[in-house]
Amino acid sequence: MNLKRREFIRLGGITVAGSMVIPTLFNSCKSIPVSDSAAGYMDHFEVSPEQLQKLLATALGKGADYADLYFEHTVTNATSLQDKKVNSAYSDIIFGVGIRVLKGDQTGFAYSENTSMDAMLKAARTAASIADSNSSWQPAGLNELIPASYYKISTPWEEIQIKDKIPFITSLNDKIFAGDTRVTKVNISLSDSSSYILFCNSEGVLSWDYRPLTYLSARTVMEENGRIENGSVSQSFRRGFEFLTTEIVDKLSSDAIQKTSRLFKASKPKAGEMEVVMAAGSSGILLHEAMGHSFEADFNRKNTSIFSDKMGRKIAENFVTVVDDGTLPNDRGALNIDDEGVTTEKTILVNNGVLTSYIHDRISAKHYNVNPTGNGRRQDFRNVPIPRMRSTYMENGPHKREEIIDSVKKGIFVEDFSNGQVNIGPGDFTFFVKFGYIVENGKITKPIKDINIIGNGPQALADITMVADDMEIDHGTWTCGKDGQGVPVSMGLPTVKIKKLTVGGLNA
Amino acid sequence: MNISEKYEIAGLVIKHALKCGADEVAVAISDSASSHIEIREQKIDRLQESISNGLSLTLYVEKKYSSHSTNHLKKTELLKFVEGAVAATKFLSEDEFRYLPDPERYYKGGGEDLKTLDSSINTLDAKTKIDLARQAENEIYGSDDRIVSITASYDDSISRDVFVTSNGFKGESDGSFAGISASVSVKGETGRPSDYWGEYSLHFADLIKTGIGKTALERTLKKLDPKKISSGKYTMIVDNMVVGNLLGPFIAALYGSSMYQKNSFLIGKTNTKVSAEVLSITDDPLMVRGFGSRHFDQEGIRAEKREVIENGILRNYFIGTYYGRKLNLPPTTISPSNLVFRTGAKDQQALIKSVSKGVLVTGFNGGNCNGSTGDFSYGIEGFLIEKGEIVHPVNEMNISGNMIDFWNTLAEIGNDPYKYGSYLTPSMLFDNTDFSGL
Numbered sequence: 001m002n003l004k005r006r007e008f009i010r011l012g013g014i015t016v017a018g019s020m021v022i023p024t025l026f027n028s029c030k031s032i033p034v035s036d037s038a039a040g041y042m043d044h045f046e047v048s049p050e051q052l053q054k055l056l057a058t059a060l061g062k063g064a065d066y067a068d069l070y071f072e073h074t075v076t077n078a079t080s081l082q083d084k085k086v087n088s089a090y091s092d093i094i095f096g097v098g099i100r101v102l103k104g105d106q107t108g109f110a111y112s113e114n115t116s117m118d119a120m121l122k123a124a125r126t127a128a129s130i131a132d133s134n135s136s137w138q139p140a141g142l143n144e145l146i147p148a149s150y151y152k153i154s155t156p157w158e159e160i161q162i163k164d165k166i167p168f169i170t171s172l173n174d175k176i177f178a179g180d181t182r183v184t185k186v187n188i189s190l191s192d193s194s195s196y197i198l199f200c201n202s203e204g205v206l207s208w209d210y211r212p213l214t215y216l217s218a219r220t221v222m223e224e225n226g227r228i229e230n231g232s233v234s235q236s237f238r239r240g241f242e243f244l245t246t247e248i249v250d251k252l253s254s255d256a257i258q259k260t261s262r263l264f265k266a267s268k269p270k271a272g273e274m275e276v277v278m279a280a281g282s283s284g285i286l287l288h289e290a291m292g293h294s295f296e297a298d299f300n301r302k303n304t305s306i307f308s309d310k311m312g313r314k315i316a317e318n319f320v321t322v323v324d325d326g327t328l329p330n331d332r333g334a335l336n337i338d339d340e341g342v343t344t345e346k347t348i349l350v351n352n353g354v355l356t357s358y359i360h361d362r363i364s365a366k367h368y369n370v371n372p373t374g375n376g377r378r379q380d381f382r383n384v385p386i387p388r389m390r391s392t393y394m395e396n397g398p399h400k401r402e403e404i405i406d407s408v409k410k411g412i413f414v415e416d417f418s419n420g421q422v423n424i425g426p427g428d429f430t431f432f433v434k435f436g437y438i439v440e441n442g443k444i445t446k447p448i449k450d451i452n453i454i455g456n457g458p459q460a461l462a463d464i465t466m467v468a469d470d471m472e473i474d475h476g477t478w479t480c481g482k483d484g485q486g487v488p489v490s491m492g493l494p495t496v497k498i499k500k501l502t503v504g505g506l507n508a
Numbered sequence: 509m510n511i512s513e514k515y516e517i518a519g520l521v522i523k524h525a526l527k528c529g530a531d532e533v534a535v536a537i538s539d540s541a542s543s544h545i546e547i548r549e550q551k552i553d554r555l556q557e558s559i560s561n562g563l564s565l566t567l568y569v570e571k572k573y574s575s576h577s578t579n580h581l582k583k584t585e586l587l588k589f590v591e592g593a594v595a596a597t598k599f600l601s602e603d604e605f606r607y608l609p610d611p612e613r614y615y616k617g618g619g620e621d622l623k624t625l626d627s628s629i630n631t632l633d634a635k636t637k638i639d640l641a642r643q644a645e646n647e648i649y650g651s652d653d654r655i656v657s658i659t660a661s662y663d664d665s666i667s668r669d670v671f672v673t674s675n676g677f678k679g680e681s682d683g684s685f686a687g688i689s690a691s692v693s694v695k696g697e698t699g700r701p702s703d704y705w706g707e708y709s710l711h712f713a714d715l716i717k718t719g720i721g722k723t724a725l726e727r728t729l730k731k732l733d734p735k736k737i738s739s740g741k742y743t744m745i746v747d748n749m750v751v752g753n754l755l756g757p758f759i760a761a762l763y764g765s766s767m768y769q770k771n772s773f774l775i776g777k778t779n780t781k782v783s784a785e786v787l788s789i790t791d792d793p794l795m796v797r798g799f800g801s802r803h804f805d806q807e808g809i810r811a812e813k814r815e816v817i818e819n820g821i822l823r824n825y826f827i828g829t830y831y832g833r834k835l836n837l838p839p840t841t842i843s844p845s846n847l848v849f850r851t852g853a854k855d856q857q858a859l860i861k862s863v864s865k866g867v868l869v870t871g872f873n874g875g876n877c878n879g880s881t882g883d884f885s886y887g888i889e890g891f892l893i894e895k896g897e898i899v900h901p902v903n904e905m906n907i908s909g910n911m912i913d914f915w916n917t918l919a920e921i922g923n924d925p926y927k928y929g930s931y932l933t934p935s936m937l938f939d940n941t942d943f944s945g946l
Contacts, residue, residue, distance in 0.1 A: 085601035085602075085603070086600055086601055087572065087573065087600055087601040087602070087603040087606075088573050088574060088575075088600065088603070089574040089575075089596055089597065089600055090574065090575050090576065091574075091576045091577075091592075091593060091596070092576070092577045092578065093577070093578035093579065093580050093589065094578075094579055094580075095578075095579060095580040096579065105548075105553065106551060106552055106553055106554070106555075107553065107554045107555070107556075108554075108555045108556075109554065109555070109556045109557075110556065110557045110558070111558060111560075113559075113560060113561055113579050113580070113581075114580075114581075114582065126557045127555075129555065129634070130552060130555050161596075161599070162596050162599040162600070163599045166599070184770065185769060185770055187769065219769075221769070221770045221771075221880070223770070227881075228770050228880040228881065229880060229881070230770070230771060230878075230879070230880045268883065268885075268908060271739040271906070271908065271942060271943070271944030271945075272739045272944055272945070272946070273945075273946060289874075302548070302657045302659070302693075303656040303657045303693065303700075304656065304657045304693040304700060304702060305700070306699050306700055308656075308700070382558060382560065384554070384556070418876050419874060419876055420874055421873050421874030421875075421887070422873075423702070423871075423873055423889070424702070425693050425699060425700035425701050425702035426698075426699040426700065426701050426702075426731075426734070426889075426903055426904075427699055428873055428887065428889070428903055428904050429873075429874075430873045430874030430875060430887035430906075431874065432874060432875055432876040432885065449878075449883075450876070450878045450881070450883040450884070450885060451885045451906070451908060452874060452875040452876070452885035452886055452887050452906045452908070453906075454873065454874075454887040454904050454905065454906050455904065456699075456904055502736070502904055502905060502906060502944055502945060503906070503944060504875070504885035504886075504887075504906030504907070504908040504944050505885075505906075505908055505942070505944055506908065506942050507739055507740050507741050507942050507943075507944075
């Protein structure tokens with residue numbers, strides 16, 4: 001969203017109740033000319049171009065190579081339903097600036113939670129201490145990097161009052177209760193957040209971003225003959241209030257009923273190694289865990305990834321192409337610029353079976369002497385950016401879904417997941433299956449649930465023997481955790497078959 | 509921010525919220541300072557200093573409830589924040605169970621010093637910290653050709669919080685910790701196993717400062733070239749450092765919120781058997797120098813020592829004020845503090861000696877537990893045990909089961925409680941765990 005200055009100010013407030021709060025205007029004369037958009041963000045954080053340059057000069061005062069400033073103001077609101085009533089709300093504000101200094105692969109970092117010059121200069125001096133020589137930095141001009149607009153919105157959340165949200169939440173609750181007589185409890189949460197980012201670095205890049213993010217989730221409990229099952233569903237996008245529609249409420253309510261009720265018939269499979277068919281959509285968790293993290297260049301720079309010596313090598317069948325994309329419209333993983341002022345892109349990680357790119361931030365891109373890929377991300381201004389995924393998915397392949405299921409002798413078909421993990425060095429990855437089926441001689445048979453699947457990343461990638469033409473991006477509320485930092489991501493996959501993975505379960 | 513400044517802001521926020529129409533208010537204000545240093549290749553890879561503040565606000569307005577947090581503590585912003593928060597709360601539905609706890613249950617002060625704070629951590633200079641991390645790397649740098657990466661870190665933090673409610677609670681809590689750790693990756697025939705070791709303490713003087721790199725390397729080299737074993741039921745020993753992963757869902761099932769949401773497999777089990785008799789757990793908030801020690805919980809409720817599990821019998825849930833009222837159960841405390849286990853006679857080595865065929869689990873990889881049913885499945889790594897001896901490392905396997913059945917297979921508890929966390933878990937030995945492998 002490219003906000004004109006007046007619009008920005010109108011939207012920039014803290015609005016739990018939809019009441020606008022006008023930030024104090026910073027009425028300095030600006031000798032360095034900047035666009036209205038840039039000026040709007042600078043006013044919001046009460047800084048001038050000259051002050052940004054003074055902070056960068058201080059950060060580079062001990063002779064490092066590079067410094068950047070990341071200003072953030074994020075307002076989050078959550079509204080929750082329990083016992084059929086919207087009876088609790090939560091809001092959170094974070095505000096501050098992170099100051100980072102790089103010298104080769106080395107990082108100095110500090111932050112300030114207020115944007116007074118004294119506090120920011122103190123943080124800049126702390127970050128500067130990663131270097132130890134006496135040198136001075138001569139500011140270049142400021143070059144505005146106009147961010148892309150991958151998340152156009154109609155109605156910002158700041159214009160919406162809590163009472164405007166409540167009807168959608170109660171309607172979702174009512175539809176879930178109406179859908180199945182076994183429903184005994186429903187918990188619903190609607191979260192919306194708006195982030196304002198101002199970025200400036202010692203190379204003269206000046207940029208900004210407005211990032212909306214929202215999700216609606218429901219947890220449904222059903223009881224049948226003394227047995228209890230629960231199912232969770234959610235949808236998340238970078239959208240404004242227009243996210244809330246009858247369609248999304250209908251989709252979530254029918255998914256909630258279907259995903260919870262089918263659990264009563266499911267049980268644990270027999271333990272062991274077997275063929276695994278991953279359904280289109282949220283099975284993208286396979287890529288995220290088995291490969292995505294291992295492609296993050298910080299692990300490779302440090303030689304700890306199992307893929308550290310595989311660049312340019314054939315690591316999968318010809319029909320396997322894996323991408324990490326920051327440009328999907330309104331997607332949870334989309335970014336107009338990454339968190340170190342780099343334009344995002346669709347990065348091809350595996351092209352027709354060959355490893356073609358890691359996932360880079362500025363440090364690793366410089367280390368490998370390649371262009372950054374726009375994957376430098378941070379949880380917030382209090383954390384340093386590191387290489388992170390955005391939306392990770394596999395392109396369509398030559399096979400058909402039915403053909404894949406037909407080909408399975410003894411295995412499972414999995415379609416709903418809650419979480420996953422990877423051990424980078426050994427390459428062992430896992431994902432937890434909330435629901436799937438046993439497949440015997442090409443036929444889907446008994447439902448299964450609550451089992452962990454474990455495999456080895458490079459082996460699993462090489463073992464992808466079939467890829468269908470039905471790729472789907474999953475729009476669930478996926479949050480990826482690394483080094484204690486959570487960032488929103490999405491994932492996708494066409495139906496694929498893996499020759500062999502180890503499936504948790506029971507032994508006779 | 510000093511303590512009196514925090515009390516002043518808390519007082520201001522409460523006064524303003526009441527003026528805006530709130531009936532009751534609770535405010536917590538925290539600040540913390542922390543540092544993080546990472547050494548790689550004998551250079552500083554990352555040097556990070558953080559000072560952060562936070563305010564959280566709980567509002568009860570016309571029988572309606574909301575909670576809020578902000579780090580933007582400029583007075584003008586804060587007052588607007590409070591106004592917006594009170595106004596928003598009025599749009600919600602009433603909830604008759606939402607009001608502050610009975611002040612009779614609040615901590616009134618005068619408790620023993622639990623020694624959770626070492627303020628000398630504030631005065632350490634950067635060089636001391638950097639040198640400690642350097643030393644952890646230097647212990648092993650260049651010592652083995654198989655090493656592909658070492659990252660050594662020093663971390664510390666110090667925090668001081670105040671909590672004030674409009675019905676008479678006023679209290680402070682504080683804490684500190686310092687730690688040195690090292691992560692090592694080595695290159696083997698198959699993959700690059702990694703492991704780490706860390707020493708931690710609430711007080712800098714008590715921190716073990718040597719041997720960290722060496723221990724990390726030893727632990728990593730043991731994991732070279734793991735092999736998967738056949739699926740089957742095996743005796744399982746779980747290392748004291750990671751057994752908390754299996755305990756987590758069991759403790760989560762004891763929360764009032766979990767029971768009310770039917771996300772617990774231990775509903776209505778007070779004074780019934782929920783595990784093998786060998787298990788006894790006490791929640792002890794008043795341990796001196798405990799990682800989870802406190803005089804009051806997040807609601808200001810006076811801390812008390814309580815039996816949680818006694819010889820396998822469930823004695824107490826973790827029930828806060830709100831869910832206590834909703835469930836019509838007497839409130840205890842909203843969350844565990846230090847969980848202390850009755851220990852057994854053997855150390856981990858002796859437990860291993862007692863196993864003819866089994867697996868020592870030293871790490872978990874993903875997995876989950878269904879809170880409503882207790883069905884679980886987790887990825888694991890560890891070592892194959894045969895005839896009382898470690899044979900080789902194992903990886904890429906899962907364990908699966910049901911929490912209720914599983915805790916009844918607990919056969920023996922070690923004498924080695926984990927020192928560096930609020931769950932003081934000893935190593936544990938379980939009979940007949942379902943493993944999936946080859």
